[in-house]
Amino acid sequence: MRNKLPLIICLISGLIMFLQYFSKHPVSRAVYSSILDWWQIIFAFTLLVGAAAFVKVSLKGLQKKGEGKYKAIALAGVVVMPILAIIGGNKLGSPFLWVFENIQAPMQSTVFSLLAFFVASAAYRGFRARTIPAAILLISALFVLLGRIPISEYFSEWFTRIMFWIQDYPSMAARRAILIGIGLGSLTTAMRVILGIERTYMRGE
Amino acid sequence: MRSQKTRWLIYGLLFIAIIISYSITIQLKVTPSPFVKKTFEYMEHLPPQSVIIISFDHEASSLPEIKPIAQIMLRHVFRQNIRVIGMSLFAEGTAIGYDMLTKAAREFGKTYGEDYLFLGFKPQYISAILGMGESIRRIFPEDYLGNRVDSIPLMKNIDNYNSIAMVISIADGDRAVQWIEYAGARYDQKVIAGLTAAMITTYDPYLNSGQLYSLVGGLRGAAEYESLYGKLGGGNRGLLAQSVAHFFIIILIIVGNIIYFKNRMQSKGMK
Numbered sequence: 001m002r003n004k005l006p007l008i009i010c011l012i013s014g015l016i017m018f019l020q021y022f023s024k025h026p027v028s029r030a031v032y033s034s035i036l037d038w039w040q041i042i043f044a045f046t047l048l049v050g051a052a053a054f055v056k057v058s059l060k061g062l063q064k065k066g067e068g069k070y071k072a073i074a075l076a077g078v079v080v081m082p083i084l085a086i087i088g089g090n091k092l093g094s095p096f097l098w099v100f101e102n103i104q105a106p107m108q109s110t111v112f113s114l115l116a117f118f119v120a121s122a123a124y125r126g127f128r129a130r131t132i133p134a135a136i137l138l139i140s141a142l143f144v145l146l147g148r149i150p151i152s153e154y155f156s157e158w159f160t161r162i163m164f165w166i167q168d169y170p171s172m173a174a175r176r177a178i179l180i181g182i183g184l185g186s187l188t189t190a191m192r193v194i195l196g197i198e199r200t201y202m203r204g205e
Numbered sequence: 206m207r208s209q210k211t212r213w214l215i216y217g218l219l220f221i222a223i224i225i226s227y228s229i230t231i232q233l234k235v236t237p238s239p240f241v242k243k244t245f246e247y248m249e250h251l252p253p254q255s256v257i258i259i260s261f262d263h264e265a266s267s268l269p270e271i272k273p274i275a276q277i278m279l280r281h282v283f284r285q286n287i288r289v290i291g292m293s294l295f296a297e298g299t300a301i302g303y304d305m306l307t308k309a310a311r312e313f314g315k316t317y318g319e320d321y322l323f324l325g326f327k328p329q330y331i332s333a334i335l336g337m338g339e340s341i342r343r344i345f346p347e348d349y350l351g352n353r354v355d356s357i358p359l360m361k362n363i364d365n366y367n368s369i370a371m372v373i374s375i376a377d378g379d380r381a382v383q384w385i386e387y388a389g390a391r392y393d394q395k396v397i398a399g400l401t402a403a404m405i406t407t408y409d410p411y412l413n414s415g416q417l418y419s420l421v422g423g424l425r426g427a428a429e430y431e432s433l434y435g436k437l438g439g440g441n442r443g444l445l446a447q448s449v450a451h452f453f454i455i456i457l458i459i460v461g462n463i464i465y466f467k468n469r470m471q472s473k474g475m476k
Contacts, residue, residue, distance in 0.1 A: 021391075033343065036336040040344070043329035090300070091350065092307050100300040105265040108297075112266035116223075116450055117216045124215055124457040125208075128465045138458065145455055148402060148425060149448035150233040160236075172409050179410055 007196040014194030054078065140166050219453055226449040232437065233444055237429040240412065243419040244397055245281070245433045247371070253286035255370040256363060261293045261302030262330075262380035267401050268301065273427035273439030274399040275302075275375045279309035281434055283320070288359055290369075291323040292345070294330040294380055302375075303349055318357045325349035330383050338366050338392040366394040371418070375399040379407060385416050397421070423447075 017035065020028045055078060061071035084096040091097070129135035146152040147163020192198035237245070251257075259279070263271050282289055291306040293299040303323045310321045324345040327333040336344040341364055342354045354360050362368065372394055374381035381398035388394040395418045398408055402423025411417040421430055424447050427440025 029339065033336070033339050036332045036339070037343070039332035040327070040329055040336070043332070047328055089350075090303070092304060097300055097304060100265075101304065104297075105268055105301065108264060108266040109268050113269070117219060120219050120450070120454050120457055121212050121215050123454045124211070124461040127458050127461060129462055130465075138462070142455060142458065145451050148423070149451045150235045150425065150428070150444065151448050151452060153234055153236060157236075167406055167409055168413070171406050172413060175406065176410050 003202065006202055007199075011194055011196065014190070018194075051078070140170070215457065219450065222449045222453050223446050226446040227442070229445075230442075231445055232441060233428070233448065235425065235428045235432050235441075235444070237433055238426070240419045241421050241426055241429040242433065244278075244421055245430060247397070247419065248278075248281050248285055248287070251285060251287055251370055254288060256288045256290060256359070256368060257282060257371045257373060258290045258292060258369055259302075259306070259373045259375065260380075260384070261291065261298035261305070262295050262374050263301070263377040263401075264295060264297045265301060267377035269443060270401045270424055271375055271377055271399070272301075272305065273424060273443060274421050274430070275305050276309060277427055277430045277434055277438055277440060278373060278375075278399060278421065279306060280312065280436075281430070283309055283313040283315055286320075287370075288319075289321040290341075290359070290363075291321065293326045294333060294383075296326050296328075298375075299326040299349070318352070319359055322357055322359050323349040324354070330380060331387060334383055334387040335391065338388060338394070340364050366392045369394065371395050371397055373397045373399060377401045377404065379404070381408065381417070382411070385411050389416055399426075402426075 013035075016031060020032045055075065058071040058075045058078075062068050062075070064071075081096065081099065084094070084099060088095040127138055127141070129138050143159060143162045144166055146159040152159035189198060193201070259275075259282075261275065279289070289306065289310075291302050293302045303325075306321060306323055307317075310317070315321055324341075325348060327344060333344055342360065345354055348354055348357065366372075366388060372384055372388055374384045374396060376398060377400070381396065381400065384394075384396045384398075389396050396416075397418050398420040400408060400420055400422045402425065405420065405422040408417055408420055412420060421427065424440050424443045427438075428444045429440075431438050431440045
């Protein structure tokens with residue numbers, strides 16, 4: 001029973017969600033809305049669990065030499081931001097929004113912008129036409145890079161045309177193949193879970 | 206050691222190139238792409254007082270690229286007297302979205318609650334998108350500022366996607382895909398995406414199939430939109446720096462390959 005009950009719940013939930021898609025009956029809509037509410041509530045609790053886990057891990061790390069100061073800053077952020085929001089609200093001009101705009105946003109943008117430097121360095125050191133497929137990839141990348149910048153329009157509009165062709169045909173074909181693969185894979189997995197064939201969510205029992 | 210020096214040289218040159226290109230003002234020639242034109246035309250012809258949703262589905266890290274797109278689109282919709290419901294499916298997008306929406310609305314003298322409102326953040330994006338198709342006020346009983354949604358004039362007669370002309374997802378990831386797959390497929394909701402340049406190809410299949418109405422992508426998309434709108438802004442300013450960085454990377458790739466082939470020929474000659 002310990003194993004069968006979760007499987008039965010999973011089967012019934014899966015079937016209800018599958019069948020309600022095709023029904024506009026008020027009962028079906030009500031069940032669907034309630035399930036969506038539950039989904040939100042469960043997810044809100046997972047956020048709480050995540051926050052609690054973060055605090056727990058950070059508190060443990062506080063005692064460790066070297067990383068303690070970083071954990072302290074992270075914990076301070078977790079404590080300070082809600083306090084600022086509770087005291088000063090979240091309107092325009094509030095301390096909460098000021099900290100977000102002037103500390104968090106610039107820090108994240110700074111870290112993200114470092115990517116440009118790594119890409120530049122990696123492009124120089126790693127993007128080599130060692131084989132024919134690598135050469136095709138390299139030439140395509142050059143055209144896409146050129147096509148994305150307006151400077152290329154001063155030379156020839158063909159750069160933009162070629163870029164669109166690469167995006168619309170070879171790239172799109174590959175993307176579609178991947179998307180269809182993902183779709184079929186998701187469908188198969190969902191069917192396996194609903195029918196109780198896939199049981200890894202029950203520790204594989 | 207030599208490799209370290211090369212790396213620092215690349216970093217240094219790129220840094221200088223970006224600083225210089227940000228410091229000077231050159232208006233680059235940008236020809237609006239068909240999709241940016243389509244987005245612009247759609248907004249131009251949308252009847253005044255129509256209601257659209259703008260969802261700020263991005264993180265703070267992509268702000269330099271996302272902000273010009275969001276700003277110019279917000280300015281355009283407010284100029285056209287279109288009413289806006291702002292929201293976010295990304296926790297970080299909440300404060301940014303509220304800030305950008307409020308500032309753009311103030312530029313045009315719009316009133317909160319009548320011309321625009323911000324619903325805030327909702328976790329679990331799939332259930333939020335699907336739930337809004339049934340009842341927006343059930344998913345968002347209160348707005349970002351804690352007002353009851355029922356008491357907000359803009360929300361009178363609006364309860365689901367039937368009253369929403371368009372959803373614009375300003376995204377740096379695949380959150381707009383969820384709008385397409387859930388709001389679009391199930392509720393027939395039209396969706397436009399404002400995206401970072403790196404994400405454009407991910408959306409091409411949806412765009413090509415018509416599931417995504419249109420998109421504005423990257424700083425170039427923002428600059429194209431600004432040129433159609435008639436007022437240059439962050440898109441044009443950032444585009445020069447981005448163009449210079451791209452050009453620099455192209456040169457690095459070419460130089461790297463020349464050195465590689467030269468070394469290969471030399472080693473073959475030695476054998």
